[in-house]
Amino acid sequence: GKTSLLRAIAGRHPYSGGTITLDGQDLMHPNAVQAARAGIAYVPQGREVFPLMSVTENLQTGFACLPRSEHHIPDRIYDLFPVLQQMKDR
Template sequence: MTAKAGEVTAVMGTNGVGKTSLLRAISGRHPYAGGTVMVGGTALDHPSPFGAARAGIAYVPQGREVFPMMTVAENLETGFACLPKDQHHVPDQIFDLFPVLHDMIDRRGGDLSGGQQQQLAIARALITKPRVLLLDEPTEGIQPNIIQQIGKVIRILCEQGDMAIVLVEQFFDFAFDLGSDFYVMSRGEVVFNKREDVLTREELYAQVLV
């Protein structure tokens, strides 16, 4: 699988086919027996989560993993860990993308709604200035207006052209609207791959349901 900067690479398939395991392996959270993870032509030899983050891979997990007792500001600051000290600040762009986080900067993460926590989790990942952003089910349990906001943020990040986004998503229409390159998995393997310009909605839908 190849994910290009400035694009959304959508990984799809039914439950249990290995989509989350794939993202966890890429991000250093899950061991893998074969294959190579490469960022910008540089191979990462079974990296730790910290090593993957230092290499430019940011992971927004299913379930968000926001620190509930820490404030929004403190949650964002955990993204500093893989950055040099002179970059330990929250860029203005974070609050441009997610204005609600500025309004709730002193609120505890556990007091935020599910949609607000999802925005916080994505913002925290962006703090690390990733070259690759891995998103695992970002719309799960989120109200429709927040889903629209997250979709808008993903489009803005793509337009900037310096980040590859890998999206695992069960919400078919969300993934189809955003994706440039589509991969379908079954039993731990990629069984289908086509780009948006030669793919119809009906063809992808049929593959996902197999």
């Protein structure tokens, strides 16, 4: 039940009743892209996806809903978390 609910909210699972509302606005059965653009994401737990990726690849997962022209890791990230720069290939 919990996983199905979370997947439905993130647009990754169909649902037959009810509504999904964000900030007072009905999302009307969102698909995953629409949900992501609204700021909703679903990150599965226990699949060990992220541990298999480098630090850079982990940071790049946030690019999906951005225009291609914005597909870069801002220097601000490395200013806030300097260790990420040193560990980017790990």
